[in-house]
Amino acid sequence: MSGSEQQTMVALTGARAGTETTQRSRGLPIALRRERRAAWAFLTPALAFFAVFLVLPFGFAAVLAFSTWTGFDLSRIDFTGLHNFAEILSPRSTFVAPILVNTLLFAIGAVAMATVGAIIVAGCIDRLRFQGFWRAVYFLPVVATVVAIGNVWKMMYQPAGLINGLLNRLGVNSIGFLSDPDIALPSVAVVQAWASIGTAVLILTAGLKGIDQTYYEAAALDGAGTFSTFLQITLPLLRPSLLFVLITQFIGGLQSFALIIVMTTDGGPINSTNVAAFEMYQQAFKFGAWGTASAMAMVLFVIIFVITLIQLWIARLGGEETS
Known part of the structure; x- marks a missing residue:
């Protein structure tokens, strides 16, 4: 070539x-x-x-x-600035107290009961056979309708209902679960916790499955007891699952109002069970004050956002301290 x-x-x-x-x-x-x-x-x-x-x-x-609207004609939306916020946050308004106070107490109580109960139930299920069956059993209230749950518990709370019947057999006088202003809100919070515990149980059982068993074996060799093992190993390693449960449960508790509609009469007695979401519903659909209801929704949104940020900050701070 x-x-x-x-x-x-x-x-x-x-x-x-x-x-x-x-x-x-x-x-x-x-x-x-x-x-x-x-x-x-x-x-x-x-x-x-x-x-x-x-x-x-x-x-x-x-x-x-920032407007007034009766809910029918879009051409009649009148801009009013901060008037709605000034009205609902004024001292004479019932939105801050007792409505927002009831909302926070309701959410805190329901979340605390649901989370503690879910931790106990998840720990028990983790030691049992046929775990899928037990998880399904505890998840059943989640797929049931709120109306059905509320009506069943409402009948159980009646003076001649199941719960008071059992108390009477034990020599305790009947309790006005839904008629006593001091007891009505906690009574509905118990139902909210019972209805939402299934989701928390599923998440926490999955979190428990993700914990390496070698940690428990090492703790047993060191002679750690059940309670100390739970505090030193289970809770720290379960923190991501617990954080998700707390955030989602708290948001659900702050937004809950269906049980209030079903189990109480317009947030009674004496406005003791009236919460923010139920008040928004009444302002919009009962009184036609869509601007007021929207202002309440914005205030509730800010509260939920701030509480979520605080929860994330506390969780991150706890993670940094334990690292």
């Missing part, structure tokens, strides 16, 4: 290599663009649902919070 032929072959080989390199460099962005388009195609239905049923209603509620 002559020198000119060799130079020609080298040039052709170099051109082919350059072409292949160019094609590969061009093919990578094309593949990435295709993956990106596929990802957006799969995300579009969820994003559309999120925009239509969450973002748009939230934006509309934010507009109504």
Whole structure:
């Protein structure tokens, strides 16, 4: 092969290599663009649902919070500035006290009972056979309708109901669970905790399954007792699951109002069970004050957001201290 032929072959080989390199460099962005388009195609239905049923209603509620509207004609939305907020936060308003106070007490009580109960139940299930069956049993109240749960517990709370019947057999006088202003709110909070404990049990049992058993074996070799093992090993390693349970349960407790509607009469007796979500419902659908209801919703949103941030901060602070 002559020198000119060799130079020609080298040039052709170099051109082919350059072409292949160019094609590969061009093919990578094309593949990435295709993956990106596929990802957006799969995300579009969820994003559309999120925009239509969450973002748009939230934006509309934010507009109504600074306006007055009777709920029928969109052309009659009148901007009033901070009037709605000044009205619901004024000293003469019942929104701060007792409504917001009832809401916080209701959420704290329900979350505390549900979380403690879920930890105990999850710990017991983790030691039993047929764990899937027991998890399903405790999850049943979650899939039941709130109306059915509220009516069943309402009958159980009656003066001639099951609970008072058992108390009477023990020599205790009947208790007005839903008629006594001092007991009505805790009584409904018990039902809220009972109805929501199933989700917490599922999450906490999954968290317990994720704990390495070698920690417990080492603790047993060191002679640690059951309670100290629970405090020193189970709770710290269960912190992520507990954080998720506390946040979701607290948000659900602050937003709960269906049980109030079913089990009480307009948040009674004497407004003792009236909570923020129920008051919003009444202002909007009963009195037609959509601006007032939206302002209450914005205030409740800020409270939920701040409480969630505080919970995350406390959890992160605890994680840093124990690390």
